[in-house]
Amino acid sequence: MSMLQRISNFISGLLSLLSGIVILLVPELGFRFAMLILGFSLLISGLRTVIFFFRMARHMVGGRSMLYYGVITMDFGVFTLTLTDMPRLYLAVYLVGVYAFSGVIDIMRSLEARSYEGSWRMNLLHGSANVALAILCLVFVRSANVLAFIYGAGLIYSAIVRFIKTFRRTAVVYIQ
Amino acid sequence: MQEDFHYYATYCAAYLAGYSHEESMDICYGAQLVDLCSRTFLKKLRAPLSAATTQLQLELMDAPTDRVGLQDITRIWASFHFLPYDLYAEKKHCSKRYLDKYRLICNSNGALVKDTVMLAKDRDPGAVGIAMHVLADTWAHKYFAGTPSLVINNTNYYFFELLAGRGRQIKFRHNASAPDDPDIGSYISTIYQNNENSIMNLGHGRAGHLPDYSYIRYMYLPAWGDYSEVVKDNPSDYYHAFCQMIYAMQYLRGEHDEFELDRYAWDTAEPYKVEIQGIIEKRRLDASGDWRAFGQRLSGKKLEPFELNKYTGEYIKADAAQRDDTYLGRFIIAALRQKSMVTNKIYTSKNKLAGFSVDYNKRGFKGIKDFRKLLDIRIEEVSSDVDASEDI
Numbered sequence: 001m002s003m004l005q006r007i008s009n010f011i012s013g014l015l016s017l018l019s020g021i022v023i024l025l026v027p028e029l030g031f032r033f034a035m036l037i038l039g040f041s042l043l044i045s046g047l048r049t050v051i052f053f054f055r056m057a058r059h060m061v062g063g064r065s066m067l068y069y070g071v072i073t074m075d076f077g078v079f080t081l082t083l084t085d086m087p088r089l090y091l092a093v094y095l096v097g098v099y100a101f102s103g104v105i106d107i108m109r110s111l112e113a114r115s116y117e118g119s120w121r122m123n124l125l126h127g128s129a130n131v132a133l134a135i136l137c138l139v140f141v142r143s144a145n146v147l148a149f150i151y152g153a154g155l156i157y158s159a160i161v162r163f164i165k166t167f168r169r170t171a172v173v174y175i176q
Numbered sequence: 177m178q179e180d181f182h183y184y185a186t187y188c189a190a191y192l193a194g195y196s197h198e199e200s201m202d203i204c205y206g207a208q209l210v211d212l213c214s215r216t217f218l219k220k221l222r223a224p225l226s227a228a229t230t231q232l233q234l235e236l237m238d239a240p241t242d243r244v245g246l247q248d249i250t251r252i253w254a255s256f257h258f259l260p261y262d263l264y265a266e267k268k269h270c271s272k273r274y275l276d277k278y279r280l281i282c283n284s285n286g287a288l289v290k291d292t293v294m295l296a297k298d299r300d301p302g303a304v305g306i307a308m309h310v311l312a313d314t315w316a317h318k319y320f321a322g323t324p325s326l327v328i329n330n331t332n333y334y335f336f337e338l339l340a341g342r343g344r345q346i347k348f349r350h351n352a353s354a355p356d357d358p359d360i361g362s363y364i365s366t367i368y369q370n371n372e373n374s375i376m377n378l379g380h381g382r383a384g385h386l387p388d389y390s391y392i393r394y395m396y397l398p399a400w401g402d403y404s405e406v407v408k409d410n411p412s413d414y415y416h417a418f419c420q421m422i423y424a425m426q427y428l429r430g431e432h433d434e435f436e437l438d439r440y441a442w443d444t445a446e447p448y449k450v451e452i453q454g455i456i457e458k459r460r461l462d463a464s465g466d467w468r469a470f471g472q473r474l475s476g477k478k479l480e481p482f483e484l485n486k487y488t489g490e491y492i493k494a495d496a497a498q499r500d501d502t503y504l505g506r507f508i509i510a511a512l513r514q515k516s517m518v519t520n521k522i523y524t525s526k527n528k529l530a531g532f533s534v535d536y537n538k539r540g541f542k543g544i545k546d547f548r549k550l551l552d553i554r555i556e557e558v559s560s561d562v563d564a565s566e567d568i
Contacts, residue, residue, distance in 0.1 A: 055271040056372060059278075060327040060399045066370070 006166050011040070013162030020155030026120040031091040032084050034155070037079035038098065046074030051135035092147050099154065103130025126161045130154070177316045178388050183208040183482050184467030186308050188474055189418055193425035193446050196386045197477040199301055206305020206507055207312075208482050210256050213511065217484075221491055221498075226515070226546035227508040229306070241324060241373045247531035249378065250323040254280055254530055255457045255518040256306070256511075257313050258322030258379055260285035263525035275529045277328050278400060280321040284314040284416070285437045288438040288521060293424045293435045295517055296510070300309065302503060303510035304428055308421050310514065315417035316387045319398050319406055323529055330399035331382045338393040338407070346394065348384060356385060358392075358459050390414040390456040390463060414456045421447050448474075500549075501562075503505055514552055 015037050023030030049070030057063035083094060106127030113120040133154040138145040186207040190200035213229040231252060239245055254339065256261055261283035267275060289311055296307035320561045321328045336343030348365040349437035356363045366381035386394060387408070395407045424443035426432055445452060450468075453465040471479045491504040499505045516533075534542045541551055 010240065028490070052372065056274050056327045059267070059270060059274055061334050061397045061401065061403055062330075062399075066221065069370075 002120070009162055009166045013159045013166065015041070016155050016162065017159035020159060023148050023152035023155065027144065027152075028088060030148065030152065031088050031095065034095055035080060035084045038095070039077050042073050042080060044077075046070045046072070046077055049073060059112030061097055088144065089141070092137070092144075092151065093141065096134050096141075096151065099151070100131055100134030101138075103127045103134060106130060121154045122161070126158070129157065133157075135148060177311055177380040177417075178212055179208055179211075179464065179482060180427045180467050181312060181316075181390065182211060182368075184303065184464055184471055184479065185418060186312070186421065187380070187479060188467065188471045189421040190304075191471065191474050192448075193422045193441070194429050195301075195425065197311055197475045200266055200475070201300035201480070202352055202482045202503065203305045203308065205482065205486065206302035206510075207309040209302075209484075209507060210309040210511075211431060212484055213507070218508075221488060221492070221504065222531060223504070223508055224512065224549065225544035226544050227511040228252055229250055229511050231517075236375050236378075239375060241375065244531075246324065249375075250280070250522075250530045251515055251519055253322030253379055254282075254522065255322075255515045256310055256321055257262075258282035258317050259286065259288050259310050259518070260321075261288075261314075261318075261546065263288075263521060263527065274327065276529050277321060277323060277325045279525065279527060280323050280522070280529065281328060281400065282314055282320055282322065283318045284413075284420075286314065287437075288518065289314055290435055290437055291517060292514065293427065297428055300503075300506045301512060302507035303345065303513075304425065304544065306507070306510050306514055307424065307428075308539075311421060312417045312425060315413040315420075316395075316410070317380055318387075319401075319408070320383070320387070322379055324375055324378040326370065326372045326374070326399070328398075329377050329379065329382055330368070331365075335383070335396040336394060338395060340486070342496060343395065348387070356461055358389075358461070372440070383438065386410075387459075389461065411453065411457045415445075415453060416440060418452060424494050481498045500553075509553065512547060514545055 019030065019034040022033050047070070049066055053063065053067040053070060057066040060066075080094075083091065086094075104127065106123045106125075110123035110127060113123065126143055133150060137147055137154075138151050140150060144151040183204045185203035187200045189538055191197065195203060210229045213227065213237055214232045215225045215228045216232055218228055219231070229252065231249070234433050239249060241249070253399045258280070259282055260280045262281075263279050265275075265279050266283075267278055269282070270278065290305050292310045333345075335346045335348070337346055344361050347362045349362060350365065350367045363384040363386060365384035366376040368382070369376040371377075376382070385393055387410070390410050393407070393409050393411065394403050397403060398406050417439035419442055422444050423432075423439055424435060426441060426444075427435040451470060455463055455470060458466065468479050468481075487503040491499060491502045494502050494505070500509060519530045522530040522531040523532040532543065534540075541548060
C-alpha cells in the first residue's frame with residue numbers, strides 16, 4: 001500500500017466512523033450525511049482518475065480504461081448526491097446496497113490475494129461481515145431505529161478495520 | 177540479470193580484459209554485491225545507509241511512496257539497475273510529470289553509461305564491479321524505468337515468448353510459491369496495481385524475471401510505446417553486454433585512451449563465441465554452473481562461489497579511520513559516487529524524481545550527511561594534487 005493509499009484509507013476510515021456515530025445518534029440526519037460523504041468521495045475519486053488519465057495514462061497502453069473508470073465513478077457520485085432528498089427508507093436501502101457491494105468486492109479481492117499468497121484473511125473477514133450486516137439490514141428494513149443501529153454499528157466496524165489495514169505492513173510479491 | 181551474469185560472467189569478462197584472477201574475483205564480487213548491498217546489510221556493518229545499492233523485499237514493503245520516498249527509491253534503482261538512456265528525451269503533448277518518468281527509461285549505450293565507466297577509471301576493483309553491474313543491466317533491463325510508474329512499466333496480456341519463429345503467450349502469475357517454469361511458459365510477475373506509484377510498478381516487476389534470463393526472446397507492448405511491439409532478444413543483448421564489459425574493462429586498464437559508446441571487444445571474445453553463446457542460449461533459470469566452468473577453464477583457477485560476508489570482518493574490525501581503506505569501505509565510496517553522479521545528472525536535466533543535487537561551489541554542502549564523505553575525499557585529492565604540483 002502506497003503512502004497516498006494509506007492516507008486515503010485513513011481518511012475514509014475517519015469519515016466512516018463519523019457517519020456511523022451520527023447515524024447512531026441522529027438517524028434522520030445520519031443517513032443524509034452518509035449519502036453526502038459517499039457522493040462527494042466518489043465524485044472526487046472519479047475526478048482524480050480523470051485528471052490522472054489526461055496527465056499520464058492517456059500515453060499508456062490500455063490507459064483509456066482509466067478514463068472510463070473515472071467517468072463512471074464520477075457519474076455514480078453525482079447520482080448518489082441527487083438521492084439525498086429521498087425518504088429515509090430509500091436512502092437506507094441504497095446505502096445498504098452499496099455496503100453489500102463493497103463487501104462482495106472485498107471478498108473477491110481476498111480470493112484473488114489468496115491465489116498469489118497475499119494477505120487475504122482480513123479482507124475476507126471484512127467482506128463477509130459487510131455482506132452479513134447488509135442482509136441483516138434488509139431483514140429489519142421496516143424498523144427504522146434497528147436499521148439505523150445495525151448500519152451505524154457496521155460503519156464503525158468498517159472504520160476500525162480500515163484503521164487496522166492502514167497501519168499494517170503489506171505483503172507483496174516483488175521482482176528484484 | 178542475476179548472479180550467473182553479474183558474478184561468474186563478469187569474472188570471465190574481467191579475465192579476458194586482462195585482469196589477473198585475484199583482480200577479476202574482486203571485480204565480480206563488487207558487481208554481484210550491488211544486488212545485495214541493502215540498508216539492512218549496511219546497518220549490520222554500521223556503514224553509511226545512503227550507500228545502499230538495492231532494496232530488499234522487506235524494505236520495499238515499508239518504503240513510503242511519498243515524494244521523498246520515491247526519490248530515495250529512484251536514486252537507488254535508476255543509479256544501479258535501470259540507468260536512464262536519455263534524460264532529455266522528447267515526446268509530444270506530454271505533461272512534465274509524464275515526461276520526467278519517460279526520461280528515466282533505461283537502455284544501452286546512453287550517455288550515462290559512458291559517465292559510469294569513466295567514473296570507475298583509476299579506481300579499485302569494487303568500483304569497476306559497480307560500473308560493470310550498471311553497464312550489464314542497461315542491456316537486460318532496457319525499456320523499463322528505475323522508478324515506480326504504472327504508465328511506463330506496466331505490461332498487459334500481449335506478451336509472447338518467441339520460439340522458433342512462433343509466439344507462445346506467456347502466463348504471468350503472482351504466486352511466488354512455485355518457481356518460473358520455462359517449459360510451459362509460466363512466470364511470476366508483480367500484480368497489477370492501478371496506483372501510479374505503487375511499488376509493484378517499479379522496474380521490470382510487471383514483466384517478472386524475463387529480462388534476467390539470458391535464453392529468452394519475447395515481444396510485448398511496453399506501456400510507454402504507443403502500441404508498438406517491442407522485441408527483446410536477450411541472447412543477443414547478453415552477448416553485447418559481455419563484449420561491452422570486456423571493452424570497458426580494457427579501457428579501465430588503460431588499453432584504450434577513450435571509452436566509446438557502442439563499441440565492443442568482439443575480437444577478444446571471438447575464440448570463445450560459440451561456447452559463450454551456448455551458455456547464454458541454454459534454456460534454464462540459472463546459468464551459474466556453466467559460466468563458472470567456463471571461467472575456471474579460462475584462468476585455470478578455482479572460482480569461489482559468491483560469499484556475502486567475504487569482506488565484512490575486515491570492515492567491522494578496522495578502526496573508524498581505516499574503514500575507507502578496506503574493500504567494503506572503497507565499495508561504499510564508489511556506490512556513493514555513482515549515486516551522486518546519476519542524481520546530479522537527473523537533477524540538472526530539471527527532473528526532481530531522484531531528488532536534489534546542490535552545487536558545492538555555489539551553496540556549500542547541503543543534504544544527506546553520508547555524501548559529505550565524497551566531498552572530504554575530493555578535498556583530499558585536490559590538496560594532494562596541489563602538493564604534487566608544488567613539488568614539481
